[in-house]
Amino acid sequence: MAKHSHHFVETFDGFSGYGLDRTTDEITLQLYLQKFSDDRLMETILKRMTDDELTELFDIISKLLKKYLSEPEYHQLFLKDE
Known part of the structure; x- marks a missing residue:
C-alpha cells in the first residue's frame, strides 16, 4: 500500500487561481504542489x-x-x- 497520496489534484474540478481569496489561494497551492511533485516533472526540473x-x-x-x-x-x- 502506498504511503503517499495525491488525490486532491486528481479529483478537484473547481476554480483555481492565486490572489482572489484565502480559500482559493490554498486550493491553488495544493494543486500546484501536487502537480509539481509529479515524478516525471521532478526528474526534468531537478536536473536543470x-x-x-x-x-x-x-x-x-x-x-x-x-x-x-x-x-x-x-x-x-x-x-x-x-
Missing part, C-alpha cells in the same frame, strides 16, 4: 536547477516543515513513520 536553486528550495521546504509541524507531526505526516 543550479546547486544554489536546489539549496534554496530545500531550505524553504525545511523551514516550512520546522515552523508548522510538531516533531510527532513531522514523523507522522512527512516521514510517514509507522
Whole structure:
C-alpha cells in the first residue's frame, strides 16, 4: 500500500487561481504542489536547477516543515513513520 497520496489534484474540478481569496489561494497551492511533485516533472526540473536553486528550495521546504509541524507531526505526516 502506498504511503503517499495525491488525490486532491486528481479529483478537484473547481476554480483555481492565486490572489482572489484565502480559500482559493490554498486550493491553488495544493494543486500546484501536487502537480509539481509529479515524478516525471521532478526528474526534468531537478536536473536543470543550479546547486544554489536546489539549496534554496530545500531550505524553504525545511523551514516550512520546522515552523508548522510538531516533531510527532513531522514523523507522522512527512516521514510517514509507522
